[in-house]
């Protein structure tokens with residue numbers, strides 16, 4: 135067995151990024167993700183990387199754009215208010231097809247909100263956030279190990295599709311500790327970047343832009359982007375399922391609620407209730423087909439989130455029309471406990 | 484036969500979109516000449532801001548990254564850190580640099596990023612149709628200061644070259660003008676100086692260029708050139724505000 | 734096997750240290766753990782709370798509202814968590830800072846340890862946390878003192894390496910106290 139070390143979620147994420155070859159980090163402090171920039175500040179200089187404490191999240195994301203346009207793996211991290219400031223840059227990168235990784239260790243909002251864990255930024259991450267018709271790749275880790283593994287995955291997917299990839303984790307996933315293998319499961323994949331701006335030596339000049347003013351140009355560009363998103367939906371969906379073969383109630387949750395649901399499901403099964411879990415790992419591309427199939431089989435669905443029902447809408451759209459979808463959510467820093475999930479699941483039967 | 488004039492290699496053969504009498508084109512030409520002269524075309528990457536300057540990629544025969552409005556100095560920071568051996572410049576107008584992008588320009592300058600910034604000051608927002616800019620002169624009428632800019636409500640025109648010169652990280656800061664052959668010659672030298680500063684790793688360099696916008700000033704091209712001389716230069720004095728001589732800053 | 738425990742006190746009492754020791758020792762034994770420290774709001778006023786879940790199976794929830802154990806090093810921590818400890822659970826309290834009459838539960842396995850006093854008696858007042866850790870080790874069945882001693886050098890900061898024998902002594906003293914109750 136590989137050595138597993140007690141590791142904090144945020145640290146596993148930062149170490150994952152470094153092992154993915156991310157040598158450029160730009161960021162501005164905000165709780166509860168400060169371990170991430172601090173880890174980079176300490177470790178990047180030792181390996182010839184670059185850490186810049188940017189003057190704002192707006193500057194951070196644009197510095198990421200500059201480094202990423204140079205063909206380098208680059209990232210930034212923040213939490214709610216900072217991620218809001220980055221939306222302009224994220225939209226530009228989606229439009230210019232510049233890959234990068236953005237991490238949101240979610241704190242409660244709206245506004246300055248609070249620093250307790252939440253999943254209130256699901257819609258912002260998955261359904262835009264910035265202007266225009268675009269999608270981020272969105273990954274939702276639910277363990278410290280996934281903070282490491284999915285960060286590597288985020289860099290791979292971002293490069294593969296030339297698209298911003300976001301990791302959204304509620305503050306609990308960022309702050310708690312578990313045993314973690316800090317070595318990549320597979321050799322890290324890299325992709326040819328024959329679009330990067332390196333100076334036009336012995337070739338025609340290149341251009342990265344999102345401005346298309348010619349007649350029909352922007353429409354064509356949008357349709358091309360959508361084609362790319364459909365390819366992701368075809369090939370990149372990730373999810374975990376537990377006990378869905380015989381489940382009479384399917385709990386759908388990501389991040390911390392999915393962890394709590396696992397405990398609840400164990401209890402329910404001890405009491406003879408066949409509960410199962412469907413956990414989307416990619417929030418975009420969203421596992422629509424899979425949820426549809428399982429909803430046909432199971433019929434009864436309980437969506438659990440740390441918000442007032444954001445992924446819920448995607449589940450409703452994906453589910454079979456004859457299935458019933460219920461919701462239990464705790465917004466603003468509330469965390470669902472196992473017994474609460476159990477009682478909500480029981481109500482469905 | 485000795486060739487004494489030719490099309491710069493760093494500019495493409497294409498039609499201009501700039502209005503008649505606009506000196507953006509002159510600035511483009513001067514920057515391209517400097518790039519050619521320093522023989523750095525193949526390792527130069529340009530980052531235009533948003534506004535009339537955004538079409539830089541149509542004209543320059545180099546790699547170009549389009550930045551969000553005002554953010555070019557941050558993009559240039561990321562790019563220069565990733566490729567310290569390349570020559571990175573941003574090209575920004577007054578809305579881009581002196582309004583929405585003040586935070587990015589000040590901090591890039593203060594960090595002493597080894598980049599060059601070309602700043603076109605024509606005292607209005609050009610592309611959006613002549614609204615008031617932070618550089619609009621007192622009394623100047625624009626579509627959003629229809630009664631003339633009043634310092635009591637809109638403050639004073641901002642002097643970027645002087646302000647940036649106060650920052651330790653800045654190696655070179657100067658203001659030039661593009662309204663006459665003599666001034667264009669001076670501008671040409673300043674642009675080359677800025678790029679040389681970068682090549683020699685001296686730190687942040689900025690050249691502010693007083694430029695015309697006959698369209699939004701609603702004057703003829705010749706009248707616009709005279710306006711620069713008569714109205715802009717008295718408030719925005721030309722000159723070198725900072726020039727680092729040696730590497731004693733290290 | 735499944736066990737969950739909350740350790741609570743104020744900053745400087747060494748809650749993080751003893752919970753780290755339990756976590757790392759459990760991982761070394763091949764067990765799964767989740768370690769959830771208080772952060773942010775919960776931390777205001779210098780509180781330190783850690784929720785530890787330990788199991789030989791995959792762990793779901795890292796939070797619990799029915800912990801099977803509570804180690805309370807001060808009164809605030811006791812008052813906050815006492816009501817939620819699972820029936821027949823374990824309660825270890827720092828009796829130097831927690832008056833007897835504040836312990837309201839009678840359905841728990843309760844150890845009242847004057848750990849500050851004991852620490853002074855063995856010559857190092859900083860060892861109060863290790864005394865309580867010893868009590869805890871005595872009451873649980875998935876770790877013993879050897880498991881702790883094996884990993885102590887990994888958890889203790891390098892400049893405290895010479896204090897390892899003192900720490901182990903304090904743990905032993907805690908175990909004795911627990912066995913004599």
Ligand code: SF4
Pocket residue numbers: 500501502504505506507535605609610695696697698699
């Ligand atoms: S609007 Fe003004 S700045 Fe823009 S191209 Fe025309 S003259 Fe030049």
